[in-house]
Amino acid sequence: MEERSFAAKVLAWFDRNGRKDLPWQQSPEPYSVWVSEIMLQQTQVAAVIPYYQRFMELFPDIQALAVAPIDAVLAAWSGLGYYARARNLHRAAEIIARQEGFPDTLEAWMKLPGIGRSTAGAILSIAYSTSHPILDGNVKRVLSRFYAVHGWPGKSHVARELWHLSAECTPQERVADYTQAIMDLGATVCRRSKPLCQICPLNEECRARRENRIAELPGRKAGRPLPAKQCVFLLLQDDPGKRILLERRPPRGIWGGLWSFPEYRDIDAALSWCQENAVPVHRHQTLTSRRHTFSHYHLDYTPVLVHTENPKHFVMESGGAVWYKVETIAKLGVPTPVRQLLQTLSCDEDNND
DNA sequence: AAATCGGGGGG
DNA sequence: CCCCCAGATTT
CATH class of the missing domain: 3.90.79.10 (Nucleoside Triphosphate Pyrophosphohydrolase)
Structure with missing residues (x-):
């Protein structure tokens, strides 16, 4: 009941205010969704855009990427950081090219290097419209605030709780839009600092907001207390x-x-x-x-x-x-x-x- | 100067 | 299971 209204509110917000013109949102094919999701790991949208465009020109499809020399891939990645992402992307392209087409299950995607549960969930929900939860940094922030989940998400019991909530909130219908929407909401409204609660579609029921605990959620890593x-x-x-x-x-x-x-x-x-x-x-x-x-x-x-x-x-x-x-x-x-x-x-x- | 970010890998 | 790392960016 509450979960339904959660997704409905997020989707209504997305329809009115979400970003729908990003380069990788133009046609939801597995290849472009996959490449964009890998680039968006640990990297903000604004930084990714030029890299994504150049990458897709250089390697327009899975075959082009699979046969490209690793040095060409790394060169295209140069400046984005976390270069293991590029090496994994290239390795995975070789594996996919050898198989017949892209995987179409969560388990099969997760077997590929560089793809964990969250990235696999994003690819499946966006490119295949099959309902799978995700838990990237944006979603962690939205959910830990909305449900007032304390503790650092790096702790396994906190992550378990957030995965559970993410699954509950993820709708069967319009899951591709929902996945884009919840990430976009986290990135632009439910920001780490100075969140725009006034314009947030979830503000009325947000527990962090009701309890004045926005600044302390999500919980931070317990840094060793300094003497x-x-x-x-x-x-x-x-x-x-x-x-x-x-x-x-x-x-x-x-x-x-x-x-x-x-x-x-x-x-x-x-x-x-x-x-x-x-x-x-x-x-x-x-x-x-x-x-x-x-x-x-x-x-x-x-x-x-x-x-x-x-x-x-x-x-x-x-x-x-x-x-x-x-x-x-x-x-x-x-x-x-x-x-x-x-x-x-x-x-x-x-x-x- | 510190926190951040998802996945991989090692203890 | 738990911790640490990569690296550039933000606060």
């Missing part, structure tokens, strides 16, 4: 000259060789350092902690702003530290968090002056 490290940055400011102390970081490690604030384990360590180095702490203020993420860990840093009166007593190690005027630091090689903090500082000064 978090904590530190304190000492923002030492001399009130008379409005200068900030920067240190050059060691050549190895994060921000190697860049200029940064002196770094400590915690606030006590920072303040002790001031005391031990005869830096009179006029007043100090702990700012809100922030997070900076590296490829391998998060750095949660707490800026401690210390105003000091007379930095003349402080002797810097040779070349290791330097006082900079906040305005001139912008030109210096400093890491992003340092640049951001300096910006905050100068803004606050503007406000306070």
Whole structure:
């Protein structure tokens, strides 16, 4: 019941708004549908169009592709990426040419290299009008949102659930249009970011939308949680000259060789350092902690702003530290968090002056 | 800088 | 079953 209205709504949307003039939609023959579906794996429509047109000129039918040298096929593929697709396409063409005509069952298509369940389903439903579900990235997105299926689709139990839903939603009638429609809807309306829910034909019953969970669906791959490290940055400011102390970081490690604030384990360590180095702490203020993420860990840093009166007593190690005027630091090689903090500082000064 | 995308292949 | 990869593009 609900499934019927699902397909009916998707088809009605397709009739009014779907793309029906794409090059491979002009005549639904197995060869052109197959070539286009392989190209559309992992690749967006706009990128595929010129490649598809050139490919069909060079290899207009299965025989032409089967007898072509692999180098010619790869040359035609050059720039599309995932070149295993081209090699599989060519191998499959040789196999098909040896047989009598194209396969006409799901199982037979799936035996060919480069064709899995989803691509086989697309070819059969579009070129043969036999009802088979598909589950490409677009359909995963539409279904996981519409039914609020949580979890990363790469997990087998999530994929099973989505395949089940896709099969339920796939109609017997007009299956070729439906397959194009659901992919088109996912690509143009139910987009990964900034989906156009206002104009979506499924918006009223979409569970993700009703529950305000569009952004979290489909679930992402559980990236290994990065470890978090904590530190304190000492923002030492001399009130008379409005200068900030920067240190050059060691050549190895994060921000190697860049200029940064002196770094400590915690606030006590920072303040002790001031005391031990005869830096009179006029007043100090702990700012809100922030997070900076590296490829391998998060750095949660707490800026401690210390105003000091007379930095003349402080002797810097040779070349290791330097006082900079906040305005001139912008030109210096400093890491992003340092640049951001300096910006905050100068803004606050503007406000306070 | 990170996420994405369907199928193949290896542990 | 689970994880990783290819590669160019998008955010």
